[in-house]
Every structure is written in C-alpha cells, then in structure tokens.
Amino acid sequence: MLIAFNKPYGVLCQFTDRSLPPRPTLAGFGLPARIYPAGRLDFDSEGLLLLTDDGNLAHRLTDPRHKQPKTYWVQVEGEPGEAQLQVLRAGVVLNDGPTLPAQVERLPTPALWPRDPPIRMRKTIPDAWLALTLREGRNRQVRRMTAAVGLPTLRLVRVAIGAVGLEGLAPGQWRHVPET
Template structure:
C-alpha cells in the first residue's frame, strides 16, 4: 500500500510525540494502520509525504542510490539574482559537504492553500518563488541551500517525489495511489 498525504505546516512526520506539550503528529489524520513515512518533511515544511507498509518500496523511495528526485516550491526572501540560481544549479557547499547540482527555476507564486500561521510579510523586503528539484535528501537541505546563496526560505512545499505528485490534495488529507509503472500516481 502507498499513501500520498499532504502534510500540513507544524505536523511531525511521526505517529507519536513525547514532548510536552505534545505537538501534532500523523496520528491525527486517520491514516491506515501499519503505514510509516517513506522519508520525512520538517515540521515547518508542507506538502507531499508518502507512507507505506512495504519496506522494499520505502527503501526504493528514500535510498539516494535510487535517485528519486524531489521537487519543492520554495518561497524565498529576496529577489534571486541569476548567479545565485546558477550556484544552486551547480551545487553549493554546506557544512556537511557539497550538494549535488539541483534543477532550479523561478516560478510565479503558486495557487496554494493559506498557511497557518501565515508567512511573515514585510513591505520593504521582496520575495520570490522557486521550483527546486534535488536528488538527495539531507536534513533541511533545501533551506540550507537557499540560505547559502543569500535567499532564506520563507515557505517550503514538496510537490513531487519521483513520479508521485501532490496534485490537488488538500492539506491534512490523503489517498491511496497506484504503484504500477503505467499509472500517473498521486494525480486526481
């Protein structure tokens, strides 16, 4: 079984939380029993999270050797200069080493659901949206990459993992997806 879930902002990618007070977890969304996240999204990131009860499938989705690209829509603070975008395209050096090259392009602001809490708006500081696709998955990698080129991330939404797409899935909702080669999984 493979589940596509639109993880809301502020939700942990686990089913329990021992902190006090407890934070929202996947347990609050009526997901099927015995599934677990194939990969992670930080609590302050949103979008596509795949869950499965199949260990082999989880491995194929998350192991860097299988090179499942992950695509994000990223709202950044500032007006990205072409040299910053080129740096991301060639790979930047982070404190844990250089990243692989990323696919990066500017996009118009996507039609997304409102975030709660909303992203801080400042009249004197411009922002922009980027579509970034990476082939690895280090801790907070996209946020660290944009910060390394002087573009702090304001909002991060994962929209695809390999062939699986977020589509029109509303935050906090999920559906089962097909895993066959001919299917266009994750689309509504």
C-alpha cells in the first residue's frame, strides 16, 4: 500500500510525540493502520509525504542510491540572481560536504493554500519562488542550500517524489497511490 499525504505545516512526521505539550502528529488524520512514512518532512515544512506498509518500497523511495527526484516549491527571501541559481544547479558546499547538483528555476507565485501562521513578510525585502529538484535527502537540505547562496527559505512545500505528485490534495488530506 502506498499513500500520498499532504502534510500540513506544524505536524510531525510520526504517529506519536512524547514532548510536552504534545505536538500534532500523523495520528490525527485518519490514515490507514500499520503504515509508516517513507522519508520525512520537517515540522515547519509542508507538502507531499509518502507512507507505506512495504519496507522494500520505503527503501526504494528513500535510499539515496536510488536517487528518487524530490521537487520542492521554495519561497525565498530576496531576489535570486542568475549567479545564485547557478551555484544551486552546480551543487552547494555545506558543512557536511558538497550537495549533488540540483535542478532549479524561478517559479511564478504558485496557487497554494494559506499557511497558518502566515509567512512573515517584510515590505522592504522582496521574496521569490523557486522550483528545486534534488536527488538526495539530507537533513534540512533545501533550507541550508538556499541560505548558503544568500536566499533564506521562508516557506517550503514538497510537491512531488518521483512520479507521485501532490495534485488535488489539500493540507491534511490523503489518497491511495497505485504502485507500479
């Protein structure tokens, strides 16, 4: 079984939380029993999360050797210049080593659901949207990459993993995905 879930902002990618006070988890969304996330999204990131009951499938989706493309729409603070985009395309050197090259392009402001709480906007600092596709998945990688080129991430939404996209799912909704 493979499930596509639109993880809302401020939800943990697990079914329990032992912290006090407890934070929202996947348990509150009526997902089928005995499935587990294939990968993660940070608490402050939104979008596509795949869940499965098949360990081999989870491995194929998440292991970096399989280089599954993951596409994100990233709202950044600042006006991206071609030099910054080229650095992202070539690969960025982070404190844990260089990243693989990424596909990146400017994106018109996408029609997304409102985020709660809303993004803090500054009148004097522009923002822009990028479509960024990675084939690896380090901890907070997109945020670290955009920050490294002087474009801090304001909002991060994963819209696709491989051929599976977020189409038609509002935050908190899920659907079964045919396995190929």
